[in-house]
Amino acid sequence: MAVGSAHLETSTGIDNRKLAMWLFLGSECLFFGSLIAAYLLYRGHSLTGPYPEDLVDIPFTSVSAFILLMSSVSMVLALASIQKGNVRNMQIWLATTAILGAMFIAGQAYEFTEFHHEGLSLSANLYGTTFFVLTGFHGAHVTIGVLILLSLLTYSFRGGIQKQDSLKIELAGLYWHFVDIVWIIIFTLVYLIQPQ
Amino acid sequence: MATIAAPRTSPLAESLRNARQAAEHNPILSWFATVDHKRIGVLYGVSAFIFFCIGGCEALLMRAQLAGPNANVLTNDEFNRLFTMHGTTMVFLVVMPLSNAFFNLMVPLMIGSRDVAFPRLNAFSYWTFIAGALFLNASFFTRNIFSGDLGAPDGGWFGYAPLNLRAYTPGHGMDFWMLGIQILGIASLAGGFNFIVTILNMRAPGMTLFRMPVFIWMTLVTSFLIIFAMPVIAVALFELTFDRLFGANFFNPAAGANPLLWQHMFWLFGHPEVYILILPAFGIVSEILPVFARKPLFGYPFVVFSGIAIGFMSWGVWVHHMYTTGLGTVANSAFGISTILIAVPTGVKIFNWMGTLWGGSIRFKAPMMFAIGTVAMFTIGGLSGVLHSMVPSDYQQQDTYFVVAHFHYVLFGGAIFALFAGIYYWFPKFTGKFLNERLGHINFWLMLIGFNLTFFPMHISGLLGMPRRIYTYPSDYGWNLWNLLSSIGAFTIALSVLIFIINFLWSIRKGKPASADPWDGRTLEWTIPSPPPHYNFAEIPIVHSRDDFWHRKYQEDAQGNVVPVLAGAAHAPTLSGGDGHGADHDDHGGHGIHLPSPSFMPLIAALGFPFIATGLIYDYALVPVGVTLLVVGFYGWALEPAAEEEA
Numbered sequence: 014m015a016v017g018s019a020h021l022e023t024s025t026g027i028d029n030r031k032l033a034m035w036l037f038l039g040s041e042c043l044f045f046g047s048l049i050a051a052y053l054l055y056r057g058h059s060l061t062g063p064y065p066e067d068l069v070d071i072p073f074t075s076v077s078a079f080i081l082l083m084s085s086v087s088m089v090l091a092l093a094s095i096q097k098g099n100v101r102n103m104q105i106w107l108a109t110t111a112i113l114g115a116m117f118i119a120g121q122a123y124e125f126t127e128f129h130h131e132g133l134s135l136s137a138n139l140y141g142t143t144f145f146v147l148t149g150f151h152g153a154h155v156t157i158g159v160l161i162l163l164s165l166l167t168y169s170f171r172g173g174i175q176k177q178d179s180l181k182i183e184l185a186g187l188y189w190h191f192v193d194i195v196w197i198i199i200f201t202l203v204y205l206i207q208p209q
Numbered sequence: 210m211a212t213i214a215a216p217r218t219s220p221l222a223e224s225l226r227n228a229r230q231a232a233e234h235n236p237i238l239s240w241f242a243t244v245d246h247k248r249i250g251v252l253y254g255v256s257a258f259i260f261f262c263i264g265g266c267e268a269l270l271m272r273a274q275l276a277g278p279n280a281n282v283l284t285n286d287e288f289n290r291l292f293t294m295h296g297t298t299m300v301f302l303v304v305m306p307l308s309n310a311f312f313n314l315m316v317p318l319m320i321g322s323r324d325v326a327f328p329r330l331n332a333f334s335y336w337t338f339i340a341g342a343l344f345l346n347a348s349f350f351t352r353n354i355f356s357g358d359l360g361a362p363d364g365g366w367f368g369y370a371p372l373n374l375r376a377y378t379p380g381h382g383m384d385f386w387m388l389g390i391q392i393l394g395i396a397s398l399a400g401g402f403n404f405i406v407t408i409l410n411m412r413a414p415g416m417t418l419f420r421m422p423v424f425i426w427m428t429l430v431t432s433f434l435i436i437f438a439m440p441v442i443a444v445a446l447f448e449l450t451f452d453r454l455f456g457a458n459f460f461n462p463a464a465g466a467n468p469l470l471w472q473h474m475f476w477l478f479g480h481p482e483v484y485i486l487i488l489p490a491f492g493i494v495s496e497i498l499p500v501f502a503r504k505p506l507f508g509y510p511f512v513v514f515s516g517i518a519i520g521f522m523s524w525g526v527w528v529h530h531m532y533t534t535g536l537g538t539v540a541n542s543a544f545g546i547s548t549i550l551i552a553v554p555t556g557v558k559i560f561n562w563m564g565t566l567w568g569g570s571i572r573f574k575a576p577m578m579f580a581i582g583t584v585a586m587f588t589i590g591g592l593s594g595v596l597h598s599m600v601p602s603d604y605q606q607q608d609t610y611f612v613v614a615h616f617h618y619v620l621f622g623g624a625i626f627a628l629f630a631g632i633y634y635w636f637p638k639f640t641g642k643f644l645n646e647r648l649g650h651i652n653f654w655l656m657l658i659g660f661n662l663t664f665f666p667m668h669i670s671g672l673l674g675m676p677r678r679i680y681t682y683p684s685d686y687g688w689n690l691w692n693l694l695s696s697i698g699a700f701t702i703a704l705s706v707l708i709f710i711i712n713f714l715w716s717i718r719k720g721k722p723a724s725a726d727p728w729d730g731r732t733l734e735w736t737i738p739s740p741p742p743h744y745n746f747a748e749i750p751i752v753h754s755r756d757d758f759w760h761r762k763y764q765e766d767a768q769g770n771v772v773p774v775l776a777g778a779a780h781a782p783t784l785s786g787g788d789g790h791g792a793d794h795d796d797h798g799g800h801g802i803h804l805p806s807p808s809f810m811p812l813i814a815a816l817g818f819p820f821i822a823t824g825l826i827y828d829y830a831l832v833p834v835g836v837t838l839l840v841v842g843f844y845g846w847a848l849e850p851a852a853e854e855e856a
Contacts, residue, residue, distance in 0.1 A: 136456035
């Protein structure tokens with residue numbers, strides 16, 4: 014079904030799956046954009062506490078943000094390894110990425126629990142509503158990413174991923190980097206910049 | 210494709226393989242496992258038409274109630290539920306999937322491809338659609354429907370906040386509505402990704418973007434609108450879900466929330482959605498008019514670029530749904546101007562269609578009648594839309610029957626007429642038979658008369674001040690005659706649809722046989738036999754120009770007259786350099802063409818959604834069941850081979 018290279022103008026030249034992944038991520042931009050817009054609209058409009066300034070622990074979240082960013086580095090290294098045909102190194106870096114992602118999720122679980130103890134819940138106020146739903150959807154994305162990485166890792170132990178299958182790792186990587194970038198935006202808007 | 214996967218001959222994999230092979234040859238089971246774009250298109254089309262009849266019956270009940278003042282056909286509660294379901298059904302279960310049916314049927318055929326980019330994703334899209342549609346309609350039965358107690362949603366098709374909150378709309382109707390549309394959104398997204406990749410990557414050699422049929426262009430623009438608009442409504446629906454089911458405060462004014470957030474998000478989705486509904490119709494009309502006027506489409510680049518312009522501009526007009534919400538004169542003026550501006554590319558298309566007809570030797574066949582009807586009726590709806598762009602005028606018309614008249618002229622007069630045109634036009638391609646021409650004309654005239662009789666008087670009742678969504682009215686307001694006319698018209702439309710159904714069922718058995726190219730067409734689907742073989746093209750065609758097939762059949766002589774290419778000189782070049790003659794180059798029966806294998810995995814995955822949604826409403830125990838189905842479906846999908854290796 015592939016179109017010959019002499020007729021490149023009738024194809025983008027990008028693999029179907031990769032193009033679909035880019036489109037999916039484009040769609041996801043609108044998804045997170047809408048969630049972030051709702052957060053910004055209601056920022057500083059909570060009628061009752063607890064307020065963000067009572068809860069947010071910037072040093073702690075900075076550490077977990079750093080962990081997530083480092084997972085992007087290990088993801089890049091996993092892709093580079095398989096593109097060179099080094100399955101063993103790819104497995105190491107995939108596992109590293111998954112572990113870093115899981116650590117981020119653990120940090121988020123700890124943070125949610127702490128906030129809950131301080132009295133913040135989904136129904137407490139607008140901050141609770143928008144904070145939990147926005148960061149919760151991001152956490153769900155990271156969780157799905159970890160599951161994808163673990164699935165690929167398992168599959169690679171059965172010999173399913175060789176040099177010529179590097180696209181599988183690349184697609185997972187695109188998703189993973191996207192989720193990281195979204196976190197940079199959320200971390201900036203939700204944690205670093207606080208309403209007066 | 211080299212098979213690199215380690216040989217896996219586990220008993221489970223073996224039995225799955227056997228099940229798939231058995232399904233391929235079972236006349237009923239094969240429909241549940243099919244990944245053939247043509248069969249999925251048929252499934253989409255038939256399902257959407259059934260929902261068209263259901264949504265139509267809902268409308269007939271309402272028109273029966275409104276035929277005269279102080280009527281007692283329906284209670285106010287039933288009326289609320291029926292108009293909510295009528296709107297939701299017609300938008301999400303009729304026009305969108307019916308357009309999707311044409312995308313499925315036509316995109317691979319018109320671009321010269323054997324299938325879509327992701328056949329199983331395509332099947333997943335259909336099964337998710339049907340799961341969402343059945344789930345949404347199941348809401349009718351959440352109360353005792355047999356005692357006349359409907360349980361359907363009753364918050365209007367746009368479910369405004371804070372009315373959509375549990376405090377103001379108790380019961381499960383709105384829960385079914387928000388979760389049902391969420392599921393339908395997933396189906397649309399899956400289709401959107403698929404068609405963009407298919408169109409951008411899988412065109413036949415030589416078919417550059419500006420040689421694509423306009424219908425393909427409009428499919429592309431629509432698909433982009435879908436993938437960017439659906440996530441916005443998804444977030445709005447998720448927020449509503451958290452509010453209704455988990456006590457969040459997104460739309461709760463008591464917690465300081467601004468309920469207008471819902472309207473902004475709904476219409477930021479909702480206005481691109483309007484073009485998601487109408488652009489495929491524009492594409493269909495742009496295919497039919499040139500064929501039956503026997504002229505090329507007038508100003509092809511203008512039609513394409515105005516379609517793209519509409520796609521971009523549709524993101525900047527949503528506040529015209531919200532003029533009366535008090536956003537201020539600056540916002541209203543800005544969006545008034547952008548709304549006037551979006552009428553420009555739309556008007557360009559209408560003039561191009563008129564230019565196509567001008568001087569053509571027109572054949573008034575049934576598809577052409579419906580296509581011309583589309584242009585005329587859509588123009589009326591477009592003009593009343595321009596009236597709505599004027600803020601002061603809109604203040605008068607907001608929430609009156611004038612608005613109801615407007616959007617029915619656009620969506621029924623525009624979209625539904627064009628979809629009927631498409632059915633009459635492409636029916637011979639997929640059945641090898643014509644729909645009966647005489648019944649087609651009766652169908653058309655009854656529908657045109659019924660349509661105008663229903664919706665034109667609504668302009669007047671609206672200007673006389675009749676609000677939308679009222680279940681009855683007193684007899685001394687001057688609305689009686691106009692409502693009676695509308696009700697008579699509605700039943701006339703129903704009669705025309707009944708004639709269509711008879712025509713369809715009769716023609717599919719006894720219709721006049723149609724050749725491969727029954728309308729003397731210009732696009733690639735007419736180069737292959739009717740009905741098309743399952744592999745579509747025995748040899749992938751090579752495209753040399755826009756309307757390539759036409760140029761293979763006709764040329765200009767020295768005086769500039771169009772004359773048929775001499776017999777024997779017709780040359781249908783193909784990739785292998787074969788000299789096939791248009792339709793009859795099917796001699797090797799498609800052996801050796803690899804097509805994707807059938808799969809049950811998309812169906813299994815899609816079944817997960819209604820379980821999760823029902824679980825969220827009634828019993829969380831069902832949620833893990835749904836998640837398990839999803840996980841099993843997706844992993845099975847990822848692990849099963851996409852196509853069987855050669856034995």
